[in-house]
């Protein structure tokens with residue numbers, strides 16, 4: 001399977017709100033693609049449609065060339081972090097992953113591997129998830145995303161709640177996953193964190209893509225020294241003066 005996410009002309013309406021209005025872009029393997037845009041731009045809705053959690057009114061979303069729902073063991077193809085709060089509070093972190101692993105035909109050894117990878121080895125994973133801090137929940141969500149060793153990763157606000165050490169760890173993890181040839185889509189408002197790892201930038205606004213560009217090319221143009229500055233100009237939130 002070629003590691004890609006293809007978002008093709010998605011339209012999605014929630015009552016009076018047009019959440020997606022022709023959203024189209026491709027996430028290529030071997031790099032981190034930052035998915036940014038103001039609140040309500042349609043980033044989370046796009047990710048939910050890719051994962052089959054929301055149905056689009058028009059358009060298609062493909063993972064490795066196939067609709068998500070046709071993947072037999074989806075976590076082995078695409079790992080996603082959408083809502084780190086979506087945990088059963090009474091279950092331990094390790095049990096949560098064991099349950100997921102079982103559904104995908106994976107064993108306990110892989111669970112312990114990803115717990116270590118996510119910095120949740122040892123006692124933390126055997127505590128009830130209801131008592132986890134936001135940062136711990138994010139790490140557990142990342143461990144879940146990595147469980148099936150997927151070629152495609154899709155992470156919504158993965159830096160949320162991480163402490164400075166955790167942010168550095170996640171940056172390295174993302175860079176390593178891209179270097180292994182995976183397609184990595186990361187939505188975040190923390191542009192300064194993305195600048196260190198993103199090779200490509202997709203900017204969404206009002207349900208559609210307004211910029212789809214290499215980060216190096218963007219930063220090389222004019223005096224745009226930071227991703228945040230370039231983003232603010234692209235979205236017209238700051239003038240050129």
Ligand SMILES: Nc1ncnc2c1ncn2[C@@H]1O[C@H](COP(=O)(O)OP(=O)(O)OP(=O)(O)O)[C@@H](O)[C@H]1O
Pocket residue numbers: 014017018019037038039040041042043044045046
């Ligand atoms: N289940 C829903 N019911 C009604 N409206 C929704 C629903 N989900 C999303 N929306 C609306 O669709 C639009 C796009 O929302 P979405 O969460 O995709 O944006 P976003 O770019 O992820 O925003 P943020 O950066 O704030 O997370 C918003 O106007 C939002 O209020």
